[in-house]
Amino acid sequence: MITQPLILHIAIATPLRRLFDYLPATTSESDNLMPGIRVAIPFGHRDLIGIVVSTSNKSCRPQDKLKKIHHVIDAQPIFDDNHMDLLKWASHYYHHAIGEVLFAALPAPFRKNNAITEFDEKIWCLTENGLALDLNLLKKTPKQAQILSFLQQRQSGIDESALTTLYPRAKPSLAALENKGLIAKSAKHDPNDFIKINMSPFELNNEQKSATTAVLKSMDRASVFLLDGLTGSGKTEVYMALMESVIRAGKQCLILLPEIGLTPQQLQRFKDRFEVSIAIQHSGLSDSERTQYWLNAKSGKAKIIIGTRSAVWTPLANPGLYIIDEEHDLSYKQQDGFRYSAKDMLIMRATRDKVPAILGSATPSLETLYNVKKGRFKHLLLCRRTATAKPPQYRLLDIRGRKMYGPLSQPLVDEITQHLNNKNQVLLFLNRRGYAVHLFCHCCGWKAECNRCELPYTYHKHIDRLVCHHCGVTKPYLQNCPECDGSLMLMGHGTERIEEVLAALFPSAVIARIDRDTTRKKNAIHNYLAAIQSGKIDIMIGTQMLAKGHHFPNVTLTGIVDADRGLFSTDFRASERLAQLFMQISGRTGRGRKAGTVIVQTYNPGHPLFQQLIKYGYNHFCNSLLQERSDASLPPYSYMVFLRAEAHYANDAKNFIVKATMQLKKIANNALLLFGPIPALIEKRGGRYRYQLIIQSPDRKSLHKHIARWLDDIESLKDAKKVRWSIDVDPQDIT
Ligand code: ADP
Ligand code: ZN
């Protein structure tokens, strides 16, 4: 009898939505080739890395055509079965190529030929000299003294990654201590000995207690909770109370945050409370740090895994709790390539692992509120701000006809003066970088527009250039009109302009502008935040960077400079987003002992959005938005998928959508609602015209079933070669 050889079905990092069949390099190798193993393979003329997804004895290609793999990279699977299943599910749900999904879930070195064993971790121990050393002898090198003191108190070895979590940039100090013979590398370590949980400085209030109890009761069940509480109502304390119990049970917590670089304080709170191995996952880390942390999560050593969107793919040996903070945040949806929602994936993981998921927000998304209404998520409410903080006072400021200083009205300027006189801090919010948004000719009406996007350039004064905020192109500033040589005018204000106006009005105030332009350098944001905390800054001007999760206890006045943007957008989510932003900004104010005021400059003081938000609050406002969505059969009352296409010629993009639509009509036979081709909100970007087809259905299953069939057809369309196309499941951003 001839035994069938083992066929390996392998994923590679390609947008092709299929697996590739290979044979093992040797027959003896077959035994160890299980799913999740990485292998080096020949592919065309290149050598690539592949991941074995499954094995069988069948291939749709003739056997003599199959190539052998070069070799196996790791003896162990990089993904265990559970994680592999999750990734396969995601590939299926988002209709995205399995190879790209798997590779996106790996740290960069593992997308290349680096073996897992290259990252076996160093463990640092004291030598006898190190144990006996008088710390005063290290006075001149305080960082070394700190580390040595830590090791002396601890009296056992510790992983390098744990040390660098506690003492960022510790590596040079470690090398120096090693040179002095005070510490040495060792191979031994006890994975559980690095667990010390510090006491919370205060008792949880009653609401926090009942929220905590509710979650604790369903610790080993799949259940989703919305932790709904104003900024400063103590959500993070609830997370930490729950994490404590999960870690004590020997399990791991995965926490997603919208930003980490911007919120070092929040990370620090977790570090202060939990002296455990913490794995950080965000793009600001070096590849080797990130990989080390990833492996610590996978092995179960790290008890806390904390990161931004892509951290949702971190494998866990022993999951106990999933948390997503600021769950409404748009950054949780990837907007290009593999367009997944980290929130939905987190919920999916919790459900599969049968542990709780907590969605925290002061401004929950409509989707989440809807799921609460449906009874799918449990609602935990924290109404009160903690003892020391008071809710802010809102003031809608009608600026029609008011004297203006650039973008700032007289009453706002007066108010700023008063708060500064009282030695308080002021925060002004404008979600637009640069100096001016339009440059146009006063004589003939010519406008400075990016010709790749057909949208106005923003003038950036500090570099004296025009910048396209959509594609990044820049060009020199113009003094005169290229058409008629007339004089040019600047219109529309950005953060640079506010800074200039304030500097003239308040020459003795210290002003900080905090936007993407001023925070490009590595520690810039950290330094700003420290300066704000210590009271060195009087007025800060910020974009939405400042809306996220910061504590500014001495800010007593927040000005929303241009509240009208977004009131009249055609994006059906615009009102929801505007309301969220509005509440988030206001939440920056009066978080300390002092009460805060929020001034909203508007030309539309009667707009129902403001009226409802201020009078009745966010939840009431959302109820009426949900009613509107329901009436219009929009998500969450229906499910959406976009087919997007972009091309250098508008007609190519349009034709492609038309043909693809015909295919789908044939398959779905009126089961789906189709709208298109319609131009994207930003119709042209980076030189490409953008069109889309909106596909909608109240029935998610039917929607996905039809899309899956349709994709094979689209791939075979001749017109598909002329465009860049993509599928976006549950789209969040319709621009
Ligand atoms: P959120 O995460 O909802 O913004 P935090 O958990 O950060 O709120 O709490 C806001 C502030 O209130 C923090 O400084 C925190 O230390 C403090 N705090 C939270 N809970 C309590 C409590 N039960 N008693 C006293 N202070 C508290
Ligand atoms: Zn002109």
Ligand code: ZN
């Ligand atoms: Zn452009």
